[in-house]
Amino acid sequence: MVTIRLTNSKTRRKEDFRPIEPSNVRMYVCGPTVYDRAHLGNARPVVVFDTLYRLLRHVYGQGHVTYVRNFTDVDDKINAEALRRQKAGSPGTLEDLIHQRTEETIAWYHADMDALGALRPSHEPRATEYIGQMIAMTQGLIDTGHAYAVEGHVLFRVRSYSDYGKLSGRSVDDMIAGARVEVAPFKEDPMDFVLWKPSSGEEPGWESPWGKGRPGWHIECSAMAHELLGESFDIHGGGLDLQFPHHENEIAQSVGACGGEFVRTWMHNGFLNIDDTKMSKSLGNFFTIADVLKKFDGESVRLFMLRTHYRSPFNFSDTLLEEARSALKRLYTALDAAGPVPDLAAIDWAEPRAAAFKAAMDDDFNTPGALAVLFDLVGDVNRGQTADAALLKALAGTLGLLQAQPKAYLQGGSSVDENFVQSRIDARTAAKQARNFAAADGIRAELAALGIELKDRPQGTTWVRA
RNA sequence: GGCGGGUUGGCGGAGAGGUUACGCACCGGAUUGCAAAUCCGUGAAGACCGGUUCGAUUCCGGUACCCGCCUCCA
Numbered sequence A: 001m002v003t004i005r006l007t008n009s010k011t012r013r014k015e016d017f018r019p020i021e022p023s024n025v026r027m028y029v030c031g032p033t034v035y036d037r038a039h040l041g042n043a044r045p046v047v048v049f050d051t052l053y054r055l056l057r058h059v060y061g062q063g064h065v066t067y068v069r070n071f072t073d074v075d076d077k078i079n080a081e082a083l084r085r086q087k088a089g090s091p092g093t094l095e096d097l098i099h100q101r102t103e104e105t106i107a108w109y110h111a112d113m114d115a116l117g118a119l120r121p122s123h124e125p126r127a128t129e130y131i132g133q134m135i136a137m138t139q140g141l142i143d144t145g146h147a148y149a150v151e152g153h154v155l156f157r158v159r160s161y162s163d164y165g166k167l168s169g170r171s172v173d174d175m176i177a178g179a180r181v182e183v184a185p186f187k188e189d190p191m192d193f194v195l196w197k198p199s200s201g202e203e204p205g206w207e208s209p210w211g212k213g214r215p216g217w218h219i220e221c222s223a224m225a226h227e228l229l230g231e232s233f234d235i236h237g238g239g240l241d242l243q244f245p246h247h248e249n250e251i252a253q254s255v256g257a258c259g260g261e262f263v264r265t266w267m268h269n270g271f272l273n274i275d276d277t278k279m280s281k282s283l284g285n286f287f288t289i290a291d292v293l294k295k296f297d298g299e300s301v302r303l304f305m306l307r308t309h310y311r312s313p314f315n316f317s318d319t320l321l322e323e324a325r326s327a328l329k330r331l332y333t334a335l336d337a338a339g340p341v342p343d344l345a346a347i348d349w350a351e352p353r354a355a356a357f358k359a360a361m362d363d364d365f366n367t368p369g370a371l372a373v374l375f376d377l378v379g380d381v382n383r384g385q386t387a388d389a390a391l392l393k394a395l396a397g398t399l400g401l402l403q404a405q406p407k408a409y410l411q412g413g414s415s416v417d418e419n420f421v422q423s424r425i426d427a428r429t430a431a432k433q434a435r436n437f438a439a440a441d442g443i444r445a446e447l448a449a450l451g452i453e454l455k456d457r458p459q460g461t462t463w464v465r466a
Numbered sequence B: 001g002g003c004g005g006g007u008u009g010g011c012g013g014a015g016a017g018g019u020u021a022c023g024c025a026c027c028g029g030a031u032u033g034c035a036a037a038u039c040c041g042u043g044a045a046g047a048c049c050g051g052u053u054c055g056a057u058u059c060c061g062g063u064a065c066c067c068g069c070c071u072c073c074a
Helices: A040-060 A076-087 A094-115 A127-143 A172-178 A217-229 A240-258 A289-295 A298-306 A318-337 A352-362 A367-382 A388-398 A406-411 A418-433 A437-449
Strands: A005-008 A013-016 A025-029 A065-069 A147-150 A153-156 A193-198 A213-215 A233-239 A263-269 A272-274 A314-316 A452-457 A460-465
Touching (some): A040 A094, A040 A263, A076 A094, A094 A289, A127 A153, A314 A318
Antiparallel strands (some): A005 A013, A193 A213
């Protein structure tokens, strides 16, 4: 079995990936806080780690990979929206409205990610379903001296964990020096972070040994990962911005509670930028996935993201997205021209192009390199080696691409009636046979204006959406 | 201020110490009634300054510029 190499944020190096249990490779990725529509930046880790999930399933077997991605459904912004609705006269208790908001947001999220061709993870835990585990873990940290309760809060004692800061490469003292936040007076140390905090009257809360309150953000992931994947697991992923403080805190909590090694390989995807600047809610320069999907099909968006290595930042723009769509069109056009493509029972990884594809993927899942192999295959297919189309489709499938019917993809998204198009094509064919090229060209121009592109082939005229 | 990443052809974007990345676009040719698609072909790069080397875009050092994290954020 070929060894996959992955860049481990913890060691800042590319390492051979060796799962703790090859029969159950375990991966956790930080999911969204479900307070609103997901933006394009949210899509990047989903596509990146979906691709890794697919790769792991290929290497270790479909049933041997457990992938957990959570939903954070405890959050001020969710509460704020629920409260706004209540004040606007929506029926139901605040709790009902909170539930309503998270449910609708999760449904949007699923729809968006499905459109991007992302498989559903094995588990999608919601923070509110694991409050008991969070309380237990917090109590455990108090018992072992890693945390302390004060004024209804429970705080993690950062100085109690000597490796704090190791993942993000900073020392506690440096962090304090650079800190720009006001420090709550009850903290022993400015860097101590919240495990549990009290909730006031109308906020949702749970009974705990420290009074009615709710969990801090970081403990949620630790508790859910622990419950579903165990004390230590193979891969933990997320956006680069989560490395500090979120992932640093997760390590401190989990190691504090369980000891040992929490996560073997930490992986962080780079950002998606707008005009070379980070896209974020706070900067206000974001697009929702739903916005983008109005103009572009999800598969083009997926290809667009896979064109860049997952750790590199990349820019988003319509021009770049159009470029990705053109590239995807080339792939589907080759598949379409090759005729019916049989589903390959199994990929022969010894085949040179399959081997090249796999070599790229095994090397820190270099998707741009793997895509290059796909385009080489396109050339072969277009040159007449139509049998290669099956390999092309199979390899692309491991990236979650090219699984639609070519004709459906190439003609999809057109609002023009298919029968109408065919009737105009027939009329044009008749005109051509009569050598009335002016009329034929007129029809072609008429369809072009509707976004229909004609192709005259020996077997007859076909069409695609422009 | 501390820490980290980056600078590749017109644009996007990889790998590799010496041989075509790949995609989009452009140009020439084939094909076509003309196009489109496709094929063949051409052109085009490695921020700057040093060093190592027979040879560096690839390794090392420095300079410049850009970006990110240090604060809720994928």
